[in-house]
Amino acid sequence: MAYHISEAELVGLLGHLALAGGSVLGSVPTSSLPWLDWLGPENSPDSFAQALRMPRSAQSPKGAVLAASESMGRYGRSVATATATPTDSLTIVGVRACELKAIRYLDKVLLDGDFHDPAYEAKRRAMTIVSCDCLDCTDSCFCTLVGGRPFADEGFDINLTGLSDGWVVEVLSDKGHRLFATKPPRATPEQLEQRDQVRRAMTQRIEAQNVRWSLRVEDSTPTRLPEAGGEGWQKFAADCVECGACNTVCPTCYCFYLYDQHAGSEEFERVRTWDSCLLSTYHRMAGGSHVKITPRPQLLARLANRVLHKFTYSPQQHGMLSCVGCGRCIDACLGRIDIRQMVRELSP
């Protein structure tokens, strides 16, 4: 169901979220890309509303569901206690279509199969998603090359589309409906037409800025890239400085490491922290010189593995690409590796 609210009503809605308890995460304007931060004394509903008309934020919202570092529970020499995380409600404002796709992918990885990741599941249950259509983009945005579009039609509680005058609000869930004390007026056919125009224009802009990569891959038709030892990867690996920034900023890179830290006398805390598949230590096993301690001793193979995972292995494993075209890895790369160029050049 689609409604229409004014700019002032949107700011009022965001203010209401702040008062309703729980945390509210969204973007605020900066001199460059919007920055993901908490709604509060430092960041007003006004600034959140402004950033909704700007490109996607510098960081992905991955950390809201899979924290960079978090406790998986404590144990000691006598008892083990997993953390029964009392998860506060969390509303994320301004989630883009590419980021919704990333969350859908993380759901598959962490919640499908025989085991459900408990911390992730608790956070997902406690989360309300206020997504928004892109009204602006970065030079690195390329969602349309990987089967995406700069607006969403699933995976949110409510979705916002900025018009020249106010916002169209699409409500998909009960959680979404509960955000409104009184129902706003239904969007008129003219307003819905204006929304379609906004969406078409943004799609065309992203297609136009990516036309030189002439790449089109979809979840159902992933591209065929050479194997990790194959030709072509070396050119890109030569520019990689193995910093792992692409892993960190990527909204779908989920790899994590588990370690223990002391938490008092004979008490230990099991901590989960993001890990990076580009680092040489990532796959390393214990063992002497006579055994193969890592299957990917060469950077070239690790870089290839990361890209193959996004474009080949994820479609095999989960039926979807795990590159959503947000372009953050392009922005973050110290070696100026552009994943569009890499996939374009290495595709048949």
Added chain:
Amino acid sequence: MISKDPVSGRELYTPRMATVKRIERLGEKEKVFEIGFDGGGALGQKPGQFVELSVFGVGEAPISISSSPSRSNGSFELAVREVGNVTAALHHMEPGAKVGIRGPFGNGFPVGDMVGQDLLFVAGGIGLFPLRSLINEVLDNRDGFGRVIILCGSKRPAERMFTAELEQWRQRDDVEFLETVDKGGESWDGNVGVITTLMPKVSIEPARTYCIVVGPPVMYKFVILEAKKKGLPNDRIVVSLERRMKCGVGKCGHCQINGVYVCQDGPVFRYSDTLHLQEAL
């Protein structure tokens, strides 16, 4: 078993407390540890599965289970070579010490498919540790299987493990047991040569035989070549892979090869299922 409880998440990433009950030295750097859960309860493993072993304050490592379910007694055995931080700390432990256990994880050997079939075991070095769980399971249910052929290879006579059990296997009428060492010595009057030199000494019927191979990475290629020379099809050659299995539950990414998680889809694979996995062997 592992709790799937999505709210408490108990035992998915945090270990169950257990106690080292018995320690026996097997070799210069190898010991076997008998471990039981505090508060009882069997591990409930299948042959070929592994656990994540925690040494408190040091770390956690995946270790194959060496004892067979048929000999559980409420405890299980981990045979461990000292190669890194966790295994070194474990080796310094005395009976009564506390450890943490998660698991069992992994698919285990396809025992159901092996019923009624001839089995050719090829154990190189400490590849015997995980294979021992399957061999003893088979021997404890001996009527369920055809011929049992065990080929065992060690670097030197001093590096032979579980020697009392090897001797029992050698003496059984219903087991064909062959052993070799890479380098012999004055006290050794058995076969000398790498494990592949034993392969031509046995004849098999490839259509009813499974060849189960576990050993150091370098060994697989050569043993598989020999197995294929005997006419064994790729899906009757079974291997177990070693990877950095960090979480054990198919989430953390570390043991991934192409679209496969070794900790969940393996560690046991039919050779035919590894052919498209460039990094597997």
